[in-house]
Amino acid sequence: xxxxxxxxxHPAAWYALPQPQFLGGNEAxxxxxxxxxxxxxxxxxxxxxxxxxxxTYIFHDDAAAEGVARALVRAARRKVRVRVVVDGFGTHRxxxxxxxxxxxxxxxxxxxxxVERWWNWLQPGQLRRLHTKLxxxxxxxxxxxxxxxxxxxxxxxxxxxxxxRLDFAVGLRGPxxxxxxxxxxxxxxxxxxxxxxxxxxxxxxxxAEPLTQAxxxxxxxxxxxxxxxxxxxxxxxxxxxxxxxxxxxxxRSIERAYIDAIRGAAHSIDIVVPYFYPxxxxxxxxxxxxxxxxxxxxxxxGKLDYRFAGLAARVLYDELLAEGVQIHEYQPAFLxxxxxxxxxxxxxxxxxxxxxxxxxxxxxxNVAILDxxxxxxxxxxxxxxxxxxxxxxxxxxxxxxxAVLGRGFVAWVAHWYLRMAGLSGRY
Numbered sequence: 001x002x003x004x005x006x007x008x009x010h011p012a013a014w015y016a017l018p019q020p021q022f023l024g025g026n027e028a029x030x031x032x033x034x035x036x037x038x039x040x041x042x043x044x045x046x047x048x049x050x051x052x053x054x055x056t057y058i059f060h061d062d063a064a065a066e067g068v069a070r071a072l073v074r075a076a077r078r079k080v081r082v083r084v085v086v087d088g089f090g091t092h093r094x095x096x097x098x099x100x101x102x103x104x105x106x107x108x109x110x111x112x113x114x115v116e117r118w119w120n121w122l123q124p125g126q127l128r129r130l131h132t133k134l135x136x137x138x139x140x141x142x143x144x145x146x147x148x149x150x151x152x153x154x155x156x157x158x159x160x161x162x163x164x165r166l167d168f169a170v171g172l173r174g175p176x177x178x179x180x181x182x183x184x185x186x187x188x189x190x191x192x193x194x195x196x197x198x199x200x201x202x203x204x205x206x207x208a209e210p211l212t213q214a215x216x217x218x219x220x221x222x223x224x225x226x227x228x229x230x231x232x233x234x235x236x237x238x239x240x241x242x243x244x245x246x247x248x249x250x251x252r253s254i255e256r257a258y259i260d261a262i263r264g265a266a267h268s269i270d271i272v273v274p275y276f277y278p279x280x281x282x283x284x285x286x287x288x289x290x291x292x293x294x295x296x297x298x299x300x301x302g303k304l305d306y307r308f309a310g311l312a313a314r315v316l317y318d319e320l321l322a323e324g325v326q327i328h329e330y331q332p333a334f335l336x337x338x339x340x341x342x343x344x345x346x347x348x349x350x351x352x353x354x355x356x357x358x359x360x361x362x363x364x365x366n367v368a369i370l371d372x373x374x375x376x377x378x379x380x381x382x383x384x385x386x387x388x389x390x391x392x393x394x395x396x397x398x399x400x401x402x403a404v405l406g407r408g409f410v411a412w413v414a415h416w417y418l419r420m421a422g423l424s425g426r427y
Contacts, residue, residue, distance in 0.1 A: 020241035026174030045071040051081040053184035057090035058148035061097035069101040076106035087130040088114035110191040131362040142177035145169025163333035176240040245364040272299040275353035277312040290324040302329030315406040318395035328389040
């Protein structure tokens, strides 16, 4: 299992360390889908006294999203400092609605790598998207998960369905909220810096007091220390570590956390994820765990939202089934959850899929939790989903020409996508 410490020596020290830094004294509440997450987030925002930081890949224009937007507006009108960052591609369709909802309210929204014209895709780094789903209120309440701000029954490509997506988030209180806030601040700052830096520099150059304006700009962009953790009497026993994947210091932290937990597994590994195309190290860890007698179960999509994503996972089925890995496909609705439980003690959930986009390109955020109670609750949700799934016993692409072609095609597409994003080397 990953190393544990009581708390880092400095509020930002966790970011420079290669291993997850588990902090004690947290409270963690599992939230199933937007039906549970959005009311909890809205209640926290409505109780906000000082500031709200919000980051998401998709902020849609349906009724569920409008409810969250209205809560942000109410907070800003109470003079709460509200900062929102959305991804330019994920929120592209609904950006106009969102801007109108927030207009004149005092909410400061920025767009991470906007996609306003086709030539925006020619800019370096445009394939690296902000895929996190984070919210922090007053430095004390944090939310981490895989749930976008969109109705659980609404799919952007397939429309509305009767059954909600399978998805998870976690509500957090305690010391682990501090690095979550620092991360959202950094994302907002990064998007704001890229959006208005040129205009700010021109304004300063033309100003009679350029140094004063420069200090004001740096003060606005500065990442401030997060709020201190709650008093000892209010703490809970849950140990949690916040994990990010970015293109700076934490390039493979989420992947390493998964692999370390899998390598240390003694009894069971349960993983639920929609997009599954792990690299060699990850697959090797799963196979070795199965060989030493660990029960390994994967819960993947049965109802496909993107056919290529389904193909990418299924070309690996023969290899995994041959080693004793169990594969199940979820049937009632689209699967969007990204979570895992190891040995009924270690659990993780968040925004990261197990594919090259999440593990190598996008900005992602997970939380890892060492707590038997939380792991048991997430395991119960996993078992319930398993009863609504079909176990795959025969790989759709058996060994032979079709399997070779399928694997080769997926590997070729993944290779060139990563090359276009500026990455090389083997995955």
